[in-house]
Amino acid sequence: MGLAKTLAAVCMTAALLSASAAGAAEPVPMKTAWLGEHETFAVWYAKQHGWDKEAGLALTMLRFDSGKAIVEGSLAYDWAVAGCGAVPALTAALSERIDIIAVANDESAANALYVRADSPILAIRGANPAHPDIHGDRESVRGREILCPRGTSAHYATAMWLKALGLSEEEVRIRETASTQALGAFAGGLADVVALWAPLTYEAETRGFKAAALSRDCGASQPVLIIANHDYAVQHPEQIEAFLRMYLRAVACLRDTPPETLAPDYIRFYQEWTGRKLTPASAVRDLRAHPVFTLDEQLALFDASAGKSELQKWLSAIVAFYESIGGVRDEDRPRLQRLNAVTDVYLKALR
Numbered sequence: 523m524g525l526a527k528t529l530a531a532v533c534m535t536a537a538l539l540s541a542s543a544a545g546a547a548e549p550v551p552m553k554t555a556w557l558g559e560h561e562t563f564a565v566w567y568a569k570q571h572g573w574d575k576e577a578g579l580a581l582t583m584l585r586f587d588s589g590k591a592i593v594e595g596s597l598a599y600d601w602a603v604a605g606c607g608a609v610p611a612l613t614a615a616l617s618e619r620i621d622i623i624a625v626a627n628d629e630s631a632a633n634a635l636y637v638r639a640d641s642p643i644l645a646i647r648g649a650n651p652a653h654p655d656i657h658g659d660r661e662s663v664r665g666r667e668i669l670c671p672r673g674t675s676a677h678y679a680t681a682m683w684l685k686a687l688g689l690s691e692e693e694v695r696i697r698e699t700a701s702t703q704a705l706g707a708f709a710g711g712l713a714d715v716v717a718l719w720a721p722l723t724y725e726a727e728t729r730g731f732k733a734a735a736l737s738r739d740c741g742a743s744q745p746v747l748i749i750a751n752h753d754y755a756v757q758h759p760e761q762i763e764a765f766l767r768m769y770l771r772a773v774a775c776l777r778d779t780p781p782e783t784l785a786p787d788y789i790r791f792y793q794e795w796t797g798r799k800l801t802p803a804s805a806v807r808d809l810r811a812h813p814v815f816t817l818d819e820q821l822a823l824f825d826a827s828a829g830k831s832e833l834q835k836w837l838s839a840i841v842a843f844y845e846s847i848g849g850v851r852d853e854d855r856p857r858l859q860r861l862n863a864v865t866d867v868y869l870k871a872l873r
Contacts, residue, residue, distance in 0.1 A: 630738035
């Protein structure tokens with residue numbers, strides 16, 4: 523039996539998450555929208571195995587360049603479900619048309635600050651006992667130049683690193699630099715620190731650079747969200763539930779299958795969606811760096827029985843950061859209240 527068939531057979535044991543619409547005469551077409559990033563892999567993987575058809579759906583996976591483009595394209599492309607970062611899901615125009623229905627992954631282990639191997643920043647670790655795994659302190663980092671694309675997840679990680687060290691952005695020199703160009707400039711000798719996200723982090727390490735801090739070690743959670751077109755979800759809740767069954771079936775496989783076994787599929791997915799090649803080692807690391815969540819874990823993240831849910835706390839912290847850097851316009855502020863659009867109604871229907 524081939525590897526793909528073997529994995530499919532193993533994953534069939536997740537009966538609770540498998541399709542309940544297998545008896546449907548024809549799968550229902552569903553448009554979905556994605557970026558060429560890790561969160562798309564679970565859906566791509568499910569479609570490769572025909573699990574969308576088993577769930578009673580015929581998925582179309584539309585490709586976009588940014589989360590903002592996904593949200594803004596909800597009218598033009600009429601997608602039903604999408605993967606999107608937290609900021610565009612909350613602040614982009616037309617974001618009032620979407621509901622947050624699941625967490626795709628956590629990118630907080632995939633965003634990091636890198637320094638050179640001889641940097642004095644590396645000599646200091648645990649200066650803040652609340653963040654024992656980060657390197658540096660006020661004196662070693664103050665006045666340093668940091669290459670960082672503003673208004674991004676890497677910028678958020680940078681801000682949280684500085685905060686953990688008791689510093690503000692005014693006490694360092696942040697040079698606005700796109701991430702790919704930033705890595706090249708840093709390799710050429712520019713600046714003292716560079717802020718990156720995966721897979722550029724892996725390239726940084728192959729060049730000998732060392733991580734001074736991961737986003738997660740600075741207390742910064744960075745969830746990528748599964749969102750639904752609100753009107754579509756209200757009219758077709760059973761199809762949203764079918765999508766989540768299929769999606770969580772794939773999540774079960776990602777959790778139960780060794781990354782080394784998944785790596786060839788991940789490399790193929792990544793090249794198909796981005797045109798870039800990953801090494802097997804980088805594919806394994808990227809899979810490990812993006813935690814995905816089971817149904818029970820999803821429900822725990824959405825649980826607001828004791829006040830704000832864990833997910834709402836994550837989103838509130840991200841919004842507060844973007845407000846602090848002036849990244850939220852006055853017209854965006856009413857939409858920030860849409861943290862209440864986080865809904866577990868479709869997840870609960872799967873129990």
